[in-house]
Amino acid sequence: MTERLRRQLLVRSSRPVDLDQWPSDETFGWNKDAAKGELNKVIGEMAFIQRRLMAEATQSLLVVLQGRDASGKDGLVRHVMTGLNPAGVRVVSFKVPAGVEKDHDYLWRCHKAVPARGQVGVWNRSHYEDILVPRVKGLVAEDVWRRRYRHVRDFEQLLADEGTRVLKFYLNVSHEVQRQRLQKRIDNPESSWKHDPSDLSDREIWPLYEEAYADVLRETSRPHAPWYVVPADNKWVRDLVVARIMLDELVDMNPQLPLAEKTLKGTTVV
Numbered sequence: 001m002t003e004r005l006r007r008q009l010l011v012r013s014s015r016p017v018d019l020d021q022w023p024s025d026e027t028f029g030w031n032k033d034a035a036k037g038e039l040n041k042v043i044g045e046m047a048f049i050q051r052r053l054m055a056e057a058t059q060s061l062l063v064v065l066q067g068r069d070a071s072g073k074d075g076l077v078r079h080v081m082t083g084l085n086p087a088g089v090r091v092v093s094f095k096v097p098a099g100v101e102k103d104h105d106y107l108w109r110c111h112k113a114v115p116a117r118g119q120v121g122v123w124n125r126s127h128y129e130d131i132l133v134p135r136v137k138g139l140v141a142e143d144v145w146r147r148r149y150r151h152v153r154d155f156e157q158l159l160a161d162e163g164t165r166v167l168k169f170y171l172n173v174s175h176e177v178q179r180q181r182l183q184k185r186i187d188n189p190e191s192s193w194k195h196d197p198s199d200l201s202d203r204e205i206w207p208l209y210e211e212a213y214a215d216v217l218r219e220t221s222r223p224h225a226p227w228y229v230v231p232a233d234n235k236w237v238r239d240l241v242v243a244r245i246m247l248d249e250l251v252d253m254n255p256q257l258p259l260a261e262k263t264l265k266g267t268t269v270v
C-alpha cells in the first residue's frame, strides 16, 4: 500500500514538474478519524524499529522537510516525531545563515547536522534553501546557484554511500490555504510571534518560488535521495503520508540487534 503511495508522490527526474498539477488537497479516500488511529500505529511501529536502529548504530535516516511558510513543517515534526525516543532523534531548523555559518561554504553547516549512526535526523529547511533563496532573490549569479544542483546530488550520494538514507518531502500547500493559515497565525495571540514579515513578501513572489521548487525537485530527486510531493492542505493527510513513507524506509533498512547472546550465554547476574 505504501509502495503505491510512494510511486504516486515520487518526483521523477525524467519528467518536468508542474506543482499546479500535484493536488495539495488529495485525501486518498482516507477517513480523518481512522487516519489518526493509523498514525499512532505507524508511529508505534517506527519506535520499535528505532530501538533497533539505535542498538545497531550503523545506519541513519535523514528526513528533509521543505515547503512554503505555513506548509506545516513544524506541525509535522511535532505530530510525527512525538512517540519516537527523543534520544535518537535530532531535529535541526535551518535559518538565514548567520555568524560563523557565513564564513564557510553552504554545505558546511548541513554536513555537521547529519544524523550520527543509529539516529534519525529531521531537517526543517535545509541546503535546498541555498538554491531557492539566492535564485528567487537574485542574490548570486545563475551559474552559482545552478551548479549547486550537482553539489547537492553528490553530497546526498556521499551520505547514502556511507550509511545514511535520505528522504525528502516537499509539503505542498495551496496558495489559498497558505493565506488562511498566515491570517490565522497573525490573528491568534498564541501564534502571532511566529509571523515574519518575509512570509508576506515571499508570498508575493509565489510564482518565482513555484518555478524554483519545480526545478529543484526534478534536478535533485534521485533513487538515493528521492523527493516526495506531499499533499499538505490537510494536516492529517500530510502527517500520515510522511509517517508511512518513513516507516516503509525503516522497515527496508532492517536494523539488527547486535549479536550479544553468544558471549552472554550462561552469564548469571548475582
Ligand code: AMP
Binding pocket: 069, 094, 095, 096, 097, 125, 126, 129, 130, 133, 134, 196, 198
Ligand atoms: P522559518 O523556517 O519560518 O523559521 O524561517 C526561516 C527563514 O530562514 C526562512 O525565510 C528561510 O527561507 C530562511 N533561510 C533558511 N536557510 C536559508 C539559507 N541558506 N539562505 C537564505 N535563507 C535561508
Ligand code: MG
Binding pocket: 069, 196, 199
Ligand atoms: Mg517563516
